[in-house]
Amino acid sequence: MVNVSVSSVVLATAALVTTAIVFDPSGARSDHICDPVSDAGWSVVPAHETLSQTDSSPYQAGASGDWFVDRTTTVLPFCHYYNSIGVYSMRSYSLAPRTTMERISICRSGAPGGSVAVPPYAGPCPPR
Numbered sequence: 001m002v003n004v005s006v007s008s009v010v011l012a013t014a015a016l017v018t019t020a021i022v023f024d025p026s027g028a029r030s031d032h033i034c035d036p037v038s039d040a041g042w043s044v045v046p047a048h049e050t051l052s053q054t055d056s057s058p059y060q061a062g063a064s065g066d067w068f069v070d071r072t073t074t075v076l077p078f079c080h081y082y083n084s085i086g087v088y089s090m091r092s093y094s095l096a097p098r099t100t101m102e103r104i105s106i107c108r109s110g111a112p113g114g115s116v117a118v119p120p121y122a123g124p125c126p127p128r
Helices: 006-023
Strands: 042-053 067-082 098-109 114-118
Touching: none
Parallel strands: none
Antiparallel strands: 042 067, 067 098, 098 114
């Protein structure tokens, strides 16, 4: 039987959550405001969880050889509350999901009559 203390589990959980927030590029956004913390030793960590991300069919626009997709992303903003030793509070909550759309370039015109992939897209140009 493994002997694990409650504080070890709490600290490990807090470390995992913090790592996920720090390394999640969507967690860096601060487009929502969380309720302030009034209790000593507590902090609030705003974050986002990606619910879905879909790309449209490729389409050509602008110069011949320029191809794009419209990426639709839905995120759920969160307000996480922690005490000084990493205990997660049940006062944490989420806000309404937010959906954004952005135009992503996947191919750009290259040699006459052709196009080349725009990283990180690694598919064929023009797309099939």
